[in-house]
């Protein structure tokens with residue numbers, strides 16, 4: 001752990017990506033494989049591999065209490081240190097120094113630290129967990145405590161992402177980056193990936209179902225003409241306004257993951273039954289939408305706002321399921337017939353998807369009908385509780401006129417616009433390319449991260465309603481604008497609470513906040529400007545909506561901003 005913490009300090013000290021990778025590679029290579037395997041997991045900012053889904057269930061407040069007790073500092077002293085450093089791990093390194101110098105630190109290995117993490121995860125209740133955390137932290141040096149706490153809170157803050165750890169593994173063991181990425185994607189375990197790399201066995205990695213894969217993302221297109229400039233023929237679907245969902249199915253086991261890779265199966269208890277029944281493992285990609293089952297088959301999508309009541313809930317009552325019925329619109333298949341399908345062209349995946357869904361519907365529909373003995377009519381109560389899994393209809397278009405007609409039809413059906421896809425394209429997890437294009441109502445919106453908030457004026461006087469937001473510029477956030485309209489009073493109230501709990505620095509009227517909240521902002525046009533760090537400013541920015549389904553990494557980049565600006569200049 002000591003060596004690990006020292007290396008983390010070195011990684012944090014250099015802003016250069018290549019140097020960071022070199023330090024990690026050298027460290028991994030010099031450690032025994034068992035240690036290196038755990039190090040890879042810790043360096044990705046996690047106590048355990050992704051696929052395990054084990055969580056410590058130790059909140060910041062509990063760790064705060066442990067650090068306070070161990071350091072014997074007052075609440076005010078600790079708060080002052082936190083204000084200055086903005087990170088509990090760094091605070092611990094500062095306030096614990098006096099206490100440990102006298103003692104005799106145990107310098108546990110990384111494997112031992114992870115074993116203790118497992119004991120903490122298995123312990124019940126904050127009392128037991130707190131005692132174990134306290135014991136661990138009391139035996140280590142302040143520098144080790146700093147990184148143990150950072151791993152426990154899930155953020156190392158040394159400018160290292162899992163993708164850089166992948167690069168370091170490739171470098172340390174002489175593999176290519178894509179071999180490492182592929183194994184890590186299939187296994188959901190960077191530690192196991194490292195073991196395979198160390199043994200020269202990366203090609204042996206096999207898909208592990210029930211851990212989420214990254215989702216393929218779309219780029220905005222300003223017009224039908226632009227969309228068709230990337231590929232001639234296109235497969236076109238409606239753009240449904242709901243939440244992205246990746247479903248893993250094997251026999252009767254079904255689990256659904258959101259775009260932030262969180263499991264959301266419990267929020268949609270009506271979906272697993274509708275998906276179950278496929279004999280071999282399958283991974284689907286699609287959108288969960290609030291659905292009006294109405295009279296016509298198969299019904300139609302309701303606006304995103306209708307789905308709001310179903311989001312972020314662990315338990316869903318039958319009444320809520322009836323009030324806000326949902327459907328799962330499936331548009332892709334990533335794994336099926338015991339095979340990873342992401343490298344196949346979309347046109348082939350689409351055919352396979354039709355076949356798989358046809359097989360599922362005969363088995364699961366037969367079961368549903370059996371249950372209700374033919375009483376099932378469209379729009380009935382039973383139908384609502386047995387949500388539909390619907391193959392998102394696909395259209396072909398090869399001219400702007402055809403696309404325009406499809407766009408109007410999609411909007412007439414109440415959908416947001418179109419998704420225009422290259423039939424030849426592979427599925428690229430976690431990447432935003434030009435193989436999927438989104439054509440929406442607004443000319444352009446940006447997904448941005450809130451970096452600072454201010455108290456409002458007039459009726460917004462006691463609430464934090466003015467948001468400064470940023471886009472990615474390399475691996476840092478560059479502010480691009482400020483907006484204060486678009487959210488409801490209830491949303492502003494909730495956000496105020498969140499921001500107060502997640503402030504990094506209090507500047508009186510203004511708070512610098514943890515960059516975690518993603519907003520979609522609309523605007524009239526864009527200008528070059530020195531007012532903001534990004535070098536651009538938005539005219540009449542307004543918050544289109546909160547995007548709790550997106551994580552900060554999903555926000556737009558300065559390259560997208562530049563593209564929108566150049567497009568606007570060309571067309572004006």
Ligand code: AMP
Pocket residue numbers: 217218237238239240241242243244245259287331392419438
């Ligand atoms: P946006 O959220 O505006 O960046 O648009 C991309 C999102 O549209 C995807 O992440 C999906 O959640 C959603 N979406 C809706 N319909 C489709 C579709 N037919 N194909 C792909 N994505 C879709």
